[in-house]
Amino acid sequence: MSKRKTDKVTGVETTGHNWDGIEELNNPLPRWWLWTLYLTIIWAIGYTIAYPAWPMISGATSGVMGWSTRANVAADIAAHENTNADLVAQLVASDMPALPEDPDLNRYAIARGGAVFRANCSQCHGSGAAGAKGYPNLLDDDWLWGGDVEQIMTTVRHGIRNTIDDDALYSEMPAFEDILEPAEIDAVVEHVVSLSSTEFDAALAEQGAVVYADNCSSCHGDAGLGMRDLGAPNLADAIWLYGGDRDTLRITVEKARFGVMPPWGPRLKEADIRAVSAYVHSLGGGE
Amino acid sequence: MTSQTNQPLYAARTPIFPRRVNGFFRRFKWWIMAVTLGIYYLTPWLRWDRGVSLPDQAVLIDLANRRFYFLWIEIWPHEFYFVAGLLIMAGLGLFLFTSALGRVWCGYTCPQTVWTDLFLLVERWIEGDRNARLRLHKATWDVRKWRLRLTKWAVWLMIAVATGGAWVFYFTDAPTLLRDLLSFDSHPAAYITIAILTATTFIFGGFLREQVCIYMCPWPRIQAAMMDPDTITVAYRDWRGEPRGKGNVKNRKAAEAQKAVAEAQAAGAGVARYAGTPYPGKEAQPATPPKLDIANEHGDCIDCMACVNVCPMGIDIRNGQQMECITCALCIDACDDVMARIGKPRGLIDYLALSDEPAERAGAAPKPLWRHILRPRTILYTVMWLLVGVGLLYALFIRSDIELTVSPVRNPTFVVLSDGDVRNIYDVRLRNKAGEERVFRLSLSSDALMRIALEGSDNLNVAVPADTTVLQRVYVTARAGDPAASADSTALRLWVEDVTAQIRASKATTFNGRGAQ
Numbered sequence: 001m002s003k004r005k006t007d008k009v010t011g012v013e014t015t016g017h018n019w020d021g022i023e024e025l026n027n028p029l030p031r032w033w034l035w036t037l038y039l040t041i042i043w044a045i046g047y048t049i050a051y052p053a054w055p056m057i058s059g060a061t062s063g064v065m066g067w068s069t070r071a072n073v074a075a076d077i078a079a080h081e082n083t084n085a086d087l088v089a090q091l092v093a094s095d096m097p098a099l100p101e102d103p104d105l106n107r108y109a110i111a112r113g114g115a116v117f118r119a120n121c122s123q124c125h126g127s128g129a130a131g132a133k134g135y136p137n138l139l140d141d142d143w144l145w146g147g148d149v150e151q152i153m154t155t156v157r158h159g160i161r162n163t164i165d166d167d168a169l170y171s172e173m174p175a176f177e178d179i180l181e182p183a184e185i186d187a188v189v190e191h192v193v194s195l196s197s198t199e200f201d202a203a204l205a206e207q208g209a210v211v212y213a214d215n216c217s218s219c220h221g222d223a224g225l226g227m228r229d230l231g232a233p234n235l236a237d238a239i240w241l242y243g244g245d246r247d248t249l250r251i252t253v254e255k256a257r258f259g260v261m262p263p264w265g266p267r268l269k270e271a272d273i274r275a276v277s278a279y280v281h282s283l284g285g286g287e
Numbered sequence: 288m289t290s291q292t293n294q295p296l297y298a299a300r301t302p303i304f305p306r307r308v309n310g311f312f313r314r315f316k317w318w319i320m321a322v323t324l325g326i327y328y329l330t331p332w333l334r335w336d337r338g339v340s341l342p343d344q345a346v347l348i349d350l351a352n353r354r355f356y357f358l359w360i361e362i363w364p365h366e367f368y369f370v371a372g373l374l375i376m377a378g379l380g381l382f383l384f385t386s387a388l389g390r391v392w393c394g395y396t397c398p399q400t401v402w403t404d405l406f407l408l409v410e411r412w413i414e415g416d417r418n419a420r421l422r423l424h425k426a427t428w429d430v431r432k433w434r435l436r437l438t439k440w441a442v443w444l445m446i447a448v449a450t451g452g453a454w455v456f457y458f459t460d461a462p463t464l465l466r467d468l469l470s471f472d473s474h475p476a477a478y479i480t481i482a483i484l485t486a487t488t489f490i491f492g493g494f495l496r497e498q499v500c501i502y503m504c505p506w507p508r509i510q511a512a513m514m515d516p517d518t519i520t521v522a523y524r525d526w527r528g529e530p531r532g533k534g535n536v537k538n539r540k541a542a543e544a545q546k547a548v549a550e551a552q553a554a555g556a557g558v559a560r561y562a563g564t565p566y567p568g569k570e571a572q573p574a575t576p577p578k579l580d581i582a583n584e585h586g587d588c589i590d591c592m593a594c595v596n597v598c599p600m601g602i603d604i605r606n607g608q609q610m611e612c613i614t615c616a617l618c619i620d621a622c623d624d625v626m627a628r629i630g631k632p633r634g635l636i637d638y639l640a641l642s643d644e645p646a647e648r649a650g651a652a653p654k655p656l657w658r659h660i661l662r663p664r665t666i667l668y669t670v671m672w673l674l675v676g677v678g679l680l681y682a683l684f685i686r687s688d689i690e691l692t693v694s695p696v697r698n699p700t701f702v703v704l705s706d707g708d709v710r711n712i713y714d715v716r717l718r719n720k721a722g723e724e725r726v727f728r729l730s731l732s733s734d735a736l737m738r739i740a741l742e743g744s745d746n747l748n749v750a751v752p753a754d755t756t757v758l759q760r761v762y763v764t765a766r767a768g769d770p771a772a773s774a775d776s777t778a779l780r781l782w783v784e785d786v787t788a789q790i791r792a793s794k795a796t797t798f799n800g801r802g803a804q
Contacts (some may be wrong), residue, residue: 028298030502032495100743128698139702139712237705238767282742284702284712284762 113279
C-alpha cells in the first residue's frame with residue numbers, strides 16, 4: 001500500500017487514487033449514511049424471515065407471512081373470474097349466432113377466446129391461426145367441417161377423428177395404392193389438378209375422370225366440390241391442406257390423409273369453448 | 288490498512304443554525320417561495336369546464352383513464368411525446384439558466400430549498416434566531432426544550448401532511464378526493480402516497496436539509512459541469528476583501544470613501560458594478576469623502592462571519608467556489624448589510640462572473656452583463672429550447688379531432704381465399720376525441736382494385752363513442768387476377784370520414800400480395 005498523501009489545498013488526506021492527475025480526497029461519509037446501512041441490514045434480516053428467501057435443498061424457506069406468487073396468481077385469476085362471472089354466465093347461456101348483437105359480450109368472448117386460442121390451439125394452428133401443412137388455416141374461407149359458429153363449436157368440443165370422443169367428427173379416406181393401378185393413380189391425380197388449374201394434360205385427365213367417378217366422387221362430389229358432412233375437402237378451389245402439386249396429390253391418393261384434432265370438451269370450460277369458437281369465427285374466415 | 292492519520296470513516300453531522308437575514312435577495316426568495324408554494328398547493332383546485340363526460344379539473348393526471356388534462360389541452364397516451372418534449376424543454380431550460388446564472392434552480396426554486404426555507408422559518412419563529420437555537424441545541428432536555436421541539440415538529444408535520452396531501456389531488460378530482468380522504472373512504476394508495484410524501488417532506492425539510500443537497504442530489508455535479516468563468520454566480524471579491532481584519536473601521540471608512548470617489552472619477556461609470564449598484568431599497572453609498580488616512584491597508588472584509596452565519600449550507604463563500612454552494616445569495620444580503628454599516632460599497636460578496644476578476648483587480652470596468660449572458664452556449668441552449676417549444680406548439684395545433692392508427696396483421700402477412708383472391712387484415716384503431724359519439728365511414732384509395740370489409744359489420748360504418756378508442760378489424764381483398772394479388776407489396780391508403788361533419792383523416796399502409804411465384 002502506498003504512503004498516504006495529504007491534499008495541499010484542503011488539508012484532507014487522499015485515498016491515493018489518481019485519475020489523470022485528479023486525486024480523490026478521503027473525506028468521511030456522514031454518519032447517518034452508516035445508520036442507513038445498519039437499517040437496511042436490519043430490514044434485510046426481517047425481510048428474509050417474513051418472506052421466502054433462503055434456498056434449501058428442495059425449494060426455499062417459506063417465510064412467516066405465507067406469501068407465495070402461485071397463490072397470488074391463483075387469487076388474481078379467481079378475482080378476475082369473479083369479476084367476469086356475469087359475462088361468463090351470459091356467454092354460457094347465449095345463442096351463439098346472435099352473439100355479435102351484444103357488443104360487450106362479443107368483445108369479452110373474443111378477448112377471452114384469443115387467450116384460450118394462444119394457450120391451446122396455437123401449437124398446431126399457429127399464433128396467428130394461419131395453420132400449417134396438414135393443419136387448416138383458420139383465416140381463409142375454406143371450412144372442411146363447416147365454418148358457422150355452431151359448426152366451429154362442435155369441432156372444438158368433439159375434435160376430429162380422435163378415439164377419445166364418441167361424437168368426434170369422423171371420416172376416413174381409403175389408401176388407394178392397394179386399390180388402383182399406378183397408371184390409374186397418375187390419371188386421377190391429373191384429373192384433380194384439372195379441377196382447379198388450367199395447365200393439365202387433357203387426355204390423361206380424361207382417363208382420370210373415369211377413375212374419379214368410380215372411386216372419389218362419392219365423397220368429394222362429381223365436380224370435386226367436397227362434402228362437409230364427411231370433412232371431404234373441396235378439390236376445385238385454390239386452397240390445399242397438404243399441397244396441390246402432383247407429387248403431393250399422388251401421396252395423398254396412395255396413402256390417404258387422416259388429420260386428427262383432439263376433443264376440447266373434456267379440457268376446456270363451456271365458456272372457453274364458446275369463447276374460442278367466437279374468436280375463430282371472428283378471425284375473418286367464419287361464415 | 289496502513290492509515291497514517293486518524294481520519295474517521297464516518298463523520299457526525301455538524302448542525303447548522305442559519306441566522307435571519309434581511310435584504311433584496313431574501314425578499315426575492317420570500318416572493319419565490321410564496322409563488323411556488325401557491326402554485327403547488329392551489330393548482331389542483333382550479334376548475335375547467337370540459338363538458339359533461341370529462342373531468343372539470345384544470346390540471347389533472349388521470350392515470351386510471353390514461354389521460355392528461357392541462358387547461359384546454361388534453362393529452363392521450365399516444366401523444367406522450369408532449370410530456371417528453373416538456374421534460375426536454377425543462378432540461379434545456381435548466382442548462383440555459385445554469386450556464387448563464389449558475390445554480391439559480393438550486394438556490395430559488397428547488398423544492399428542497401423552498402421547503403427547507405419554510406421549515407427554517409417555522410424553526411426561527413418557534414425557537415428564536417441563531418443564538419437562541421444554538422443555546423437550545425446545547426441545553427438539556429427540560430420541559431422548555433421539549434415544549435419548543437414538540438411544537439416545532441408538530442408544525443412541520445402539519446406542513447408535511449399538507450405537502451403530501453396536495454400531491455394526490457393532481458391525480459383525481461380534488462374536491463371529491465378531499466371528502467373521501469376526510470371520511471376515510473379513499474383508496475389505500477392515496478393514504479400510502481400521502482404518508483410517504485409526508486415522511487420525506489418531514490425528514491428532508493426538517494432534519495436532512497443540506498445533507499440532501501450535498502450527499503443525495505445529483506444536480507450539483509451536473510450543474511457544476513455547465514458553469515464556466517462567464518457564468519454569473521455568487522462569489523467573494525477576495526481582491527477587494529483581503530487581507531481581512533477588523534482594523535480601524537473609522538479610518539478605513541474614510542480611506543475607502545476617498546479611494547472610491549477617486550476611482551469613480553478616474554474610470555467613469557464603468558466601475559459601477561465594482562462599487563456596487565444599489566439594489567432597490569438599499570441605502571445609497573455615502574457621498575461625502577472624509578479625510579484620508581492610508582496607514583491602514585486592510586481589505587474590506589472585517590471577518591465578521593455574517594456570510595457564514597446566514598448560510599443554510601454551512602459553508603464559507605470566502606473560500607472560493609464550492610460544490611455545496613446553492614447560490615441562494617443570502618450571504619450577499621448579509622455582507623451588503625455589514626458593508627452599509629461600516630460605510631463601504633455593497634458587493635464584497637456578489638453575483639459576479641469570475642472572468643471579470645482580472646479587470647476588477649486592475650480597477651478597470653468589468654464586461655457588461657449581457658456579454659456574460661450572451662455566449663455561444665447560452666444562445667445554443669436558447670435556440671434548442673425554442674426549437675423544441677415551437678415543434679410542440681406546431682404538433683399541438685395540427686392535432687385532429689379524429690385519428691386512426693393502422694396496424695397490418697403480419698401473422699400471416701396475407702391469406703389466400705378459395706377463389707384465389709388475396710386478403711390482408713388490418714387492425715385499425717379509431718379515436719374519437721370529441722365529446723359526442725361519431726360515426727366514421729372507412730374507405731380505401733389505391734391504384735389497385737380492392738374490396739374493403741369490416742369484421743362483424745355489413746356496412747363500412749363504425750360508431751365510436753365520445754372520447755373513446757375503438758379497435759376495428761378491417762379486411763382488404765385483391766382479386767386473384769389483380770396485380771396487387773401477385774405483387775410483393777402495393778401502396779394503400781385507408782381513409783376515415785365523419786359521416787355528418789366533413790372531417791377526414793387517413794393513414795398510408797401497404798398491401799401484401801403472394802409475391803413472385
